[in-house]
Amino acid sequence: MLEKMIFGRYIPGTSFVHKLDPRSKLLFVFIFIIAVFLANNTITYAILLAFTLLVIFSSRIRLYFLLSGLKPILFLIVFTMLMHIFFTKEGSLLVHWGFIKVYTEGLRQGIYISTRFLVLVLMTSILTLTTSPISITDGMEDLLGPLKRFKLPVHELALMMSISLRFIPTLMDETDKILKAQLARGSDISSGTIQQRIKAVIPLLVPLFVSAFKRAEDLAIAMEVRGYRGGEGRTRYRQLTWSWRDTAIIILLVVVIGILIWLRG
Template identity: 75%
Template sequence: MMQKMIFGRYLPGNSFTHRLDPRSKLVFVFLFIVAVFLANNTVTYAILLVFTLLVIAVSKIRLPFLLGGLKPILFLVVFTLFMHLFLTREGAVLVEWKFIKIYEEGLRQGIYISLRFLILVLMTTVLTLTTSPISITDGVETLLNPLKAVKLPVHELAMMMSIALRFIPTLMDETDKILKAQLARGSDISSGTIQQRIKAVIPLLVPLFVSAFKRAEDLAVAMEVRGYRGGEGRTRFRKLHWQAGDTAVMIVFALLCAVLVYFRA
């Protein structure tokens, strides 16, 4: 499962979304996260879901591939649904069986919050799949450039964000390798009591942390050997260009917000 984890990975392509300026994609996703909270009824959530599916289609990413790579996160979506379903006790009782009661408000809130979570995860994953880590770094650094006036280390922050994003799939692959090695040695973390499972996880975490620190040290040495001293005096090989498509994306987002506001309850 961890090998199929796609969050943080870059999927090369030539779709409309791939060709957009990373700055427009970052601004769009950030504003989209805010706009999601405008939805408060069935119509607005349906609009957001349809819009998200259209973005996935324009990006030329297969939905089964996307959902298959997000299985660990989809578990949290389902967990959120059940938490609201059984813990929210408002409105009329829809289902009553022994000690289990499902209320109308619990069902509604569970669906809405789960959809909100799912839409946010899908949209941010589309961003990482269609934007290389280097482009994300350049986009973040450019957008944060005004903060240099208050002595904020913008270049270093952007670099750290990019490295952290890049290390997500790497650590997932490393975890999968260690897990398979432990299973080959007879370790079992899927059965037994909670205490036994916790003890079985320790042999997995220790080599994972050792590997992560070793990779971080190798990266630091490599950057130092190549003369990396921060962003001062550095030039860019890749120039960012804001094009008509990026402006069109901002216009479409403004129209989306107007539609959401119009259909709000």
């Protein structure tokens, strides 16, 4: 399962979303996060879900591949929905089976919250899947450029976030290799009591932390020998270009926000 994780991964492509400027995609995701909280009824949530599916279709990333890579998050989404369904005691009683009681308000809130969580995860995943870590760094640094007047290390902050995103799939691959090596030696973390599983995970965590620190040290040495001294005085080989696509996608999102505000209540 770990080799299918898509967090932090980048898939090269030539789709409409791939061709967007990283600044517009970052702005799009930030505004979309705000727009999600404007939905408060069935119609507005349906519009959000349809708009998310439209973006996924425009990125040419298969929905099955996207959902299969988000299985851990999907489990959390389902768990959140069930918590609302079983523990919200408002509205009319729908189901009464033993100690289980399901109310209309609990079912409604469970569906709404899980849908909100799902579209947020899908949209942020599309950002990382269609934008290289270097482009994310350049776009973030450019957007945060005005903060340099307040002596904030914008370049360093953007670089740290980009490296963090890039390390996620690397650590997942490393975890998968260590897990397979432990299984080949007879270790089993999928059976037994909770205490036994916790003890079985320890041999997995120790080499993972050692590998993570080793990779971080190698990266620091590589940056040092190449003369990296921060963002002061640095030039860019890649120039960001804002095109009509970027303007169109932001305008489309603003239109969707206007529709959500109109349909609220």
